[in-house]
Amino acid sequence: MRAELPLAAVLLTVVACQSPTAEATAGPSGVVTWAASADRMGDGIAGRSYRLVVHTSVGGTDLRIRLSNAFGDRPITFDSVYAGIQQEGAELRPGSNRRLAFGGERTVTVPAGSTVWSDPLPGRLPAATDLVVSLHSPDAGGPASGHWMALQQSYATQGDHTAEESGAAWTVPTGSWFYLDAVSVHVPAGTGAVAALGDSITDGWQSTTDLNRRWPDYLARRLQRADTAVKGVANEGIAGNKVLADNPAQSALNRLERDVLSQPGVGTVFLFQGVNDIKAHTGVTAEDLIDGYREIVERVHTAGKCVVGATVGPFKGWHEWDPAAEAVRQEVNAFIRTSGAFDAVTDFDRILRSPYDPARMLPALDGGDHIHPNDKGMQAMADAVDLTALDCDTIG
Known part of the structure; x- marks a missing residue:
């Protein structure tokens, strides 16, 4: 049996390609560790990136996230999505930021009114972690889906800075979560x-x-x-x-x-x-x-x-x-x-x-x-x- 590594020490293993629609229908086999109900927000901004800070509950392996376009009136594409661990503010713990895939692809398009789960990210996520999900959409427009009263400071910037662990580019604070509405982990039966x-x-x-x-x-x-x-x-x-x-x-x-x-x-x-x-x-x-x-x-x-x-x-x-x-x-x-x-x-x-x-x-x-x-x-x-x-x- 292989030893489980911390999230900060693992690289994303690309899984066999499968349809994002099938992922959205099937969902993960784990347990939700964080969630926030989506609602209709203001209009999305093309080229905008969000660095979203969320606090998990249960620990586990094989983290997955759910992206929501539940209140959108058009499809939205995410071409870069990462998960890491917060160091301080928008800065991430060195070595923790890893790209997420969707059906084996780096880009996913979420239809209007839909949600999509990511593929699992190998490695262990401890309980009560300040997880950071960074995402970028080149074509956001129309109503965004998100949770306006996060009571947690997250960050935004223009352009794709999702892969960066530095917080330097993330100069716009936000008190809302955009497009992210759930995180799950694999746990013991x-x-x-x-x-x-x-x-x-x-x-x-x-x-x-x-x-x-x-x-x-x-x-x-x-x-x-x-x-x-x-x-x-x-x-x-x-x-x-x-x-x-x-x-x-x-x-x-x-x-x-x-x-x-x-x-x-x-x-x-x-x-x-x-x-x-x-x-x-x-x-x-x-x-x-x-x-x-x-x-x-x-x-x-x-x-x-x-x-x-x-x-x-x-x-x-x-x-x-x-x-x-x-x-x-x-x-x-x-x-x-x-x-x-x-x-x-x-x-x-x-x-x-x-x-x-x-x-x-x-x-x-x-x-x-x-x-x-x-x-x-x-x-x-x-x-x-x-x-x-x-x-x-x-x-x-």
Whole structure:
């Protein structure tokens, strides 16, 4: 058996040529180690390169990335894509930057509305790595696909500088991820992942930028230390996202397949969403939201996966709160706690609420706007998750 080398020490082995379309359909056989839900961004810029910094969860071998043109209105070509390890800022660890291939080719064209997986990059990627994916498109145009609120500084430049390990050319900072929406690794048999489907709280708003303090980040760190088969975490939160309506971004119902069910190795979906439906004052009732939850649960179960439901947190003090919205939240939370619709329940409301005013978040956990937790609140949420409830093989 050959010894596994660190990513920084290996060269890309070109695999036998196969169709990128077949890659996109089949997907990898590993487990997702990082993900961010794609949305429609501004127009792409021809000749632009991005150096995207992402923090992985589970470690493994044979890294693969997924490029997204889900919201494009035309094909997009990537003619140079590299993966390396961050040294500092846009600078990469010497010897770590390696070219990725797609169906054995250095260039890949992703059709409008599609995603494409890369070939595996031989070598080992440790858990909790600051991975850097650098990509260049000569023909980008029309709506770009990406994740606007990364809470992680990445970099851009004009021209193809993807092969360079120096950060000198990468002079344009960006707080968004472009075109990249997932990373997977090959792991030992039986290792799985959880996908957190949510809104801006899951996306990490009010947590500290560049420090990976979103609640799914804290959860990933717990999982790495725990005696559990679930090690990967995919953060599928989008700020402002709703369960039922498509504004802003596609609803949880409409993005469930692409963002969650298609991710490799995901055995459990952690559903923490609903506050945006409730506070929007669009006439959404508790029954409407419950019907949405039931549909998600049914589709996840049909896919052979489990669902953990989380109660909707308090938000009194936020400008859209009123007693009517609070009544809906209480009814929805009663359903989540007692209906038995979910395979397991995490009571985030109980963790976050003030004992003196249960409609309001505990001040020590409040990020300042009375709806988004701070770093301490994010950690408290992650600490409240029963890790055994994330293993679909152990719950029922």
